[in-house]
Amino acid sequence: MNSLMEFKTSVSHREPPRMKNREKTSEASFNREYAKTVGDITSPNPRIECRDVNVYYGDKHAIQDVSLDIGRNEVIALIGPSGCGKSTFIRCLNRMNDTIPACRVTGQIVLDGQDIYDGSLDVVPLRAQVGMVFQKPNPFPKTIFENVAYGPRIHGLASSKAELEEVVETSLRRAGLWDEVKDYMHHPGTSLSGGQQQRLCIARTIAVNPEVILMDEPCSALDPIATAKIEQLIDELRAHYTIAIVTHSMQQAARVSQRTAYFHLGRLIEVGETAQIFTNPRHQLTEDYITGRFG
Amino acid sequence: MTIQNEGHIVKRFDGELNQLHYRIVEMGGLALTQLKDALLAVKNKDLALARKISQRENELDHLEVETDADIVELIARRCPVGGDLRMVMAVSKGVTDLERIGDEAVKVANIALQIYGNDACDPNDHLLRDVHVMGQMASSALEKALEAFDRSNDEMARDIITHHHELEDEFEASLRRLITYIMEDSRNIGFAINMVLAIKALERIGAHAQNLAEYVIFQVKGKDVRHQNP
Helix, strand or coil: CCHHHHHHHHHCCCCCCCCCCCCCCCHHHHHHHCCCCECCCCCCCEEEEEEEEEEEECCEEEEEEEEEEEECCCEEEEECCCCCCHHHHHHHCCCHHHHCCCEEEEEEEEECCEECCCCCCCHHHHHHHEEEECCCCCCCCCEHHHHHHHHHHHCCCCCCHHHHHHHHHHHHHHCCCHHHHCCCCCCEHHHCCHHHHHHHHHHHHHCCCCCEEEEECCCCCCCHHHHHHHHHHHHHHCCCCEEEEECCCHHHHHHHCCEEEEEECCEEEEEEEHHHHHHCCCCHHHHHHHCCCCC | CCCCCCCCCCHHHHHHHHHHHHHHHHHHHHHHHHHHHHHHHHHHCCHHHHHHHHHHHHHHHHHHHHHHHHHHHHHHHHCCCHHHHHHHHHHHHHHHHHHHHHHHHHHHHHHHHHHHCCCCCCCCHHHHHHHHHHHHHHHHHHHHHHHHHHHCCHHHHHHHHHHHHHHHHHHHHHHHHHHHHHHHCHHHHHHHHHHHHHHHHHHHHHHHHHHHHHHHHHHHHCCCCCCCCC
């Protein structure tokens, strides 16, 4: 028979890929092998510069020697398996880890030229400057209006009622929520749907004029339509703010971000342009994670 | 970036990628068979074999359509990224080249029917030698490209690209010989045209084999080397 059969016999019938028996990698050997981040950690004209950041929860070394710039007006996605340190890392960027007694942070995190871990720094305005949106929408038990007005009021950002109302409307418009709630401003924030509540939380965050918005899995509790609306909002907000988003959805990271950083066991393994990370990652661990070969 | 040997956590995804791989191996094997049989038909004046090639062309077309459907479904369901995405894109493009190779093989078979059929013109064995030589080169390039694809071997692929100019040089030399043949006696024109079409088809097959090699490099290295000098 013919060369078709010969060809198929000679080069096909390849055994399906088998899982190699991975040798258990010790933490020490892992740290030695993957000490250096692959890719360019720097960004031109960065908003935040992190250098040699280490985080300890008691004896647990949760973040190890991470250096990374967060670029101005970019969306950077932080991805990695559960427990890799991505949420711990972004919580360092506005000192939310200060609320955990056993947590200790070393290294340098500089926001617009100022070290945010300088002992003289007031964390309250820092947390207005670097706002945060959490996984589960958490509106205050107040009206929709008060949810957004609360921050500007306590920070003294509005000198009159009219100015406060203008801040609230602008924030809700920017969050893509104004048209849906403008006739219900005195209804409770908790009466909104999940997706609307999350947009309310984003409006609350931007009402205090942040420079950076941190988002920790902002869509994981939302349905696909609400998620799409948040992603559209992220795209619009980029014009005004720098955004760092932690997400378990690689497709979301690929859709919304310009740069992507992959974390693994507390280390920053690789960082790069999102298109490059998802088409041709340079590190085998990154390739394995994004292709679903391990989690 | 190294080639993945290990499976996905979702095993069905492994199966789907393997299915794609086997499809292109199957198409490649069929395209190669079509080409070799077409050259045999010319060499051995085998009209029955030449007719069989035309009849078998449907199988390649059918495989192309099926593979494209599989690829669309895989992209929709799995959203492949990284090396998986590059593999899917390489197969998607490779399938088109293999279908075209099948078309070119049919052209060569039809030329055999022309020159050896009822209204046959007088075949010139000396010029037929050009078809045999170019046919051998095209077959060899295609076989190597398919092996490079199967083994994800980018070095083998680079070798194919580097040596592609030899087929191009042979094509130009054959054309010059054909022109001389026509100039010697214009009654030779009928046969000469068939020869031009045959060697042109073989030159195209060589080009498609080079394309396959370029897709292998893209799949393995993530580097697009199309339209570059070797």
